Amino acid sequence: MSKPVILTGDRTTGPLHLGHYAGSLSTRLRLQDSHAQFLLLADMQALTDNAHDPAKVSRNVLEVALDYLAVGIDPARTTICLQSHLPALAELTMLYLNFVTVARLERNPTIKDEIEARGFGRNIPAGFLCYPAAQAADITAFRATVVPVGADQAPLIEQTNEIVRRINAAAGRAVLPEARAIIPKAGRLPGVDGKAKMSKSGGNAIRLSASPDEIRAAVRAMFTDPGHLRVEDPGRVDGNVVFTYLDAFDENAEGVAELKARYTRGGLGDGAIKRRLEDILQALIAPIREERARLAKDPGHVLGVIREGTERALTKTEATKREVFNALGLFRLDRRKPAGREEALTELARLGQEFDAT
Amino acid sequence: MSKPVILTGDRTTGPLHLGHYAGSLSTRLRLQDSHAQFLLLADMQALTDNAHDPAKVSRNVLEVALDYLAVGIDPARTTICLQSHLPALAELTMLYLNFVTVARLERNPTIKDEIEARGFGRNIPAGFLCYPAAQAADITAFRATVVPVGADQAPLIEQTNEIVRRINAAAGRAVLPEARAIIPKAGRLPGVDGKAKMSKSGGNAIRLSASPDEIRAAVRAMFTDPGHLRVEDPGRVDGNVVFTYLDAFDENAEGVAELKARYTRGGLGDGAIKRRLEDILQALIAPIREERARLAKDPGHVLGVIREGTERALTKTEATKREVFNALGLFRLDRRKPAGREEALTELARLGQEFDAT
Structure with a gap:
């Protein structure tokens, strides 16, 4: 139940x-x-x-x-x-x-x-x-x-x-x-910089009350594949923070799989995947930010x-x-309040006998 | 005051x-x-x-x-x-x-x-x-x-x-x-056996509720000077538990000093100093034991x-x-109850500004 x-x-x-x-x-x-x-x-x-x-x-x-x-x-x-x-x-x-x-x-x-x-x-x-x-x-x-x-x-x-x-x-x-x-x-x-842990103190976090500009700036600065310089180059998905975030927040898993394939082959720019991620994060955070602002009032x-x-x-x-x-049998001040005199006496007598035994 | x-x-x-x-x-x-x-x-x-x-x-x-x-x-x-x-x-x-x-x-x-x-x-x-x-x-x-x-x-x-x-x-x-x-x-x-610490677990203690017989037995068994075999022999006061106890419990300090001198010279038996200590301890403990028994009822x-x-x-x-x-400024649920809305709003605004600074 x-x-x-x-x-x-x-x-x-x-x-x-x-x-x-x-x-x-x-x-x-x-x-x-x-x-x-x-x-x-x-x-x-x-x-x-x-x-x-x-x-x-x-x-x-x-x-x-x-x-x-x-x-x-x-x-x-x-x-x-x-x-x-x-x-x-x-x-x-x-x-x-x-x-x-x-x-x-x-x-x-x-x-x-x-x-x-x-x-x-x-x-x-x-x-x-x-x-x-x-x-x-x-x-x-x-x-x-x-x-x-x-x-x-x-x-x-x-x-x-x-x-x-x-x-x-x-x-x-x-x-x-x-x-x-x-x-x-x-x-x-991971943090937006690719470090293992997102943390406020690490300066690599997007907080839940982030403004649209802050979200945009964070996604733009996000760590991807440093070797992926031109759109047509093959890119790495592993360790690419944008894809890690897409995995976490994009509900269209098939779409993400397709993007990963294209990115790996070459022909998909960082700008495109970042725009997609930004849209998702803006949509995720906007109602949280608004509700937070409302509650803060x-x-x-x-x-x-x-x-x-x-x-x-x-x-x-x-x-x-x-x-x-x-x-554990710790001493109870409460329970002993209503305890009868007889019970307490018996206990005290027992205590006396136990002294020599212990 | x-x-x-x-x-x-x-x-x-x-x-x-x-x-x-x-x-x-x-x-x-x-x-x-x-x-x-x-x-x-x-x-x-x-x-x-x-x-x-x-x-x-x-x-x-x-x-x-x-x-x-x-x-x-x-x-x-x-x-x-x-x-x-x-x-x-x-x-x-x-x-x-x-x-x-x-x-x-x-x-x-x-x-x-x-x-x-x-x-x-x-x-x-x-x-x-x-x-x-x-x-x-x-x-x-x-x-x-x-x-x-x-x-x-x-x-x-x-x-x-x-x-x-x-x-x-x-x-x-x-x-x-x-x-x-x-x-x-x-x-x-010290304990009655001469060990540095009197403790119940050490079995060398005289508890405050000890019976007359227990007190007598403890004093009789008390550690004195193992080299002091005959009354006329000079005895050692230092480390002699009976004298340590007399120092602690005999209010007649002069009398104790005299006993120590005699014991050191020789001519004072362990039996005599133990009787004196026993009398003192019996007198000290008797009212405690009786009051304790009364209270225990x-x-x-x-x-x-x-x-x-x-x-x-x-x-x-x-x-x-x-x-x-x-x-220390820990969060107070009580104080904040009557706090005005304005005060709270000011605080929340401050919190927002502080985020980026910290």
């Missing part, structure tokens, strides 16, 4: 771009009806490598939420919530950190790669090393069983499931479900959406925390 | 013993009037190396609270509170972990020693490595400026102050106070004390968390 739960989200470090659209937003749109979906505005995780600039993390909360709504995320079906306002996530993280060793965190391939990419060396912020446990807390707090991630993030789901199994073993029952990664077939969208509405979603998420995550804490 | 705030506490891994009394409880009793004192039942910290046995951590919450009350901690003056029920401590820890590097945590002398003592090697639970940040969260959440610790724990206060300075630098103002360690002159009470009262203290602590720690989050 109940729909499978999906948790995804974004670090609030900048507005979203086409890479996010191809890699995750389009999937999220597709799954809105079939799944109970939670979108986490991950401001606390963003701090793990942006502690020097919390203002950036903070001001992008609204940006990312606007992007969600603008692409068609429907808050009536998908819960948009703010990580820093969900204490259970921090509490579960602290608990989980006791169920994973430092050595295991350091071996995590995602962490290893990212430590290298960020040039942290030995000066990794401890919060960054610990973020797989924080992510496990995020996933499990929502009882998510499906987590869409990039291929490079798959080890984090492995790590989550390891923690889940340890918690369940300690609790003596399956208090938490394991999660399954869904990895999009498409792979990661009513920030109270956007804030209301985040607040309402965060309240729903609060209920859900607090319930999970309580269940996990109780399953 | 307002009293300086003290934070102390105990990991809930077992009932307290004479070592706790000499090392911290007696100080806490003395400071009840002059300071705003918070006693933390540190069940979450206890889990950092007891994740395999959460039940032990849980059942000792009541034990430790009983010990507090039995020695004379007065809940009207000292707040007794339960760590696992104070989410702000976990939230601040997660924040602080971004302001300290893994290398710095590993260099912490206390952590280094304890990793060795516990035989963790490379398999340190991540929670254990992170506990200096958790302790910084505990201390700062209560705005404690005075922290009584053993000499071996002093580096943890250094670590706390480092984090405080970083948070204050990031916030651009002194949102958190630094803390000062008070290290008891007495030093740590009314566990509802003890639970009420913890609940009430935890509620007070909740107010205090949540306020600090909000203040720190706000000072």
Whole structure:
């Protein structure tokens, strides 16, 4: 009866771009009806490598939420919530950190790669090393069983499931479900310059609120085949960003296949394929940009959406925390309130006897 | 006007013993009037190396609270509170972990020693490595400026102050106070067997609820001077546990000095000094044991004390968390509620302009 739960989200470090659209937003749109979906505005995780600039993390909360709504995320079906306002996530993280060793965190391939990419060396912020446990807390707090991630993030789901199994073993029952990664077939969208990753900081992104001029300029400057100088020359499709983007965004797959064939043979200019791509991107982004501009005029509405979603998420995550804490047998101030005097006395007597045994 | 705030506490891994009394409880009793004192039942910290046995951590919450009350901690003056029920401590820890590097945590002398003592090697639970940040969260959440610790724990206060300075630098103002360690002159009470540390797990402790027979047996078995075989032989005072205990618990310092002189000269038997110590310990522990037994008959009262203290602590720690989050400029769902449309629009406009600049 109940729909499978999906948790995804974004670090609030900048507005979203086409890479996010191809890699995750389009999937999220597709799954809105079939799944109970939670979108986490991950401001606390963003701090793990942006502690020097919390203002950036903070001001992008609204940006990312606007992007969600603008692409068609429907808050009536998908819960948009703010990580820093969900204490259970921090509490579960602290608990989980006791169920994973430092050595295991350091071996995590995602962490290893990212430590290298960020040039942290030995000066990794401890919060960054610990973020797989924080992510496990995020996933499990929502009882998510499906987590869409990039291929490079798959080890984090492995790590989550390891923690889940340890918690369940300690609790003596399956208090938490394991999660399954869904990895999009498409792979990661490259930057307009041909670099593997589109990113705002790399300056090679087309953001979802890009103006028509910005889209045009980005497509014109797009990396194709440097050896393809004249229209009649044979051109390379592999590594040609324009074709990668056409694969991702042109719904006419046959048409794209035909273009690729012509381009490879020779006789098709970069200008022609770029015009086609530009038309597609202008058509894709125009309604997003317009909706975003409309929504930006009513920030109270956007804030209301985040607040309402965060309240729903609060209920859900607090319930999970309580269940996990109780399953492990942590001390409960609440349950003991109505406990009878007899029961408490029996327990205290037992405590006295146990002292010498332990 | 307002009293300086003290934070102390105990990991809930077992009932307290004479070592706790000499090392911290007696100080806490003395400071009840002059300071705003918070006693933390540190069940979450206890889990950092007891994740395999959460039940032990849980059942000792009541034990430790009983010990507090039995020695004379007065809940009207000292707040007794339960760590696992104070989410702000976990939230601040997660924040602080971004302001300290893994290398710095590993260099912490206390952590280094304890990793060795516990035989963790490379398999340190991540929670254990992170506990200096958790302790910084505990201390700062209560705005404690005075922290009584053993000499071996002093580096943890250094670590706390480092984090405080970083948070204050990031916030651009002194949102958190630094803390000062008070290290008891007495030093740590050895075990009855002469080992440096009295501990329940070491089997060399006299707990505060020990029966008269247990006290007698412990004193009789107490380590003295193995070379002091006959009464008339000169004996060694140094490393002689009976004298160490007399120094700690006999209020007649002159009398003890005289005994030491006689013992050193020869002519004073172990039996005599042990009788004197036993009398003192029986007199010290008897009222504690009786009060503890009386309190144990009314566990509802003890639970009420913890609940009430935890509620007070909740107010205090949540306020600090909000203040720190706000000072760093983290996103606020609350403040933005009443914000005017104009203000929000200005902010959104600014956001748009900032995109290209960042």
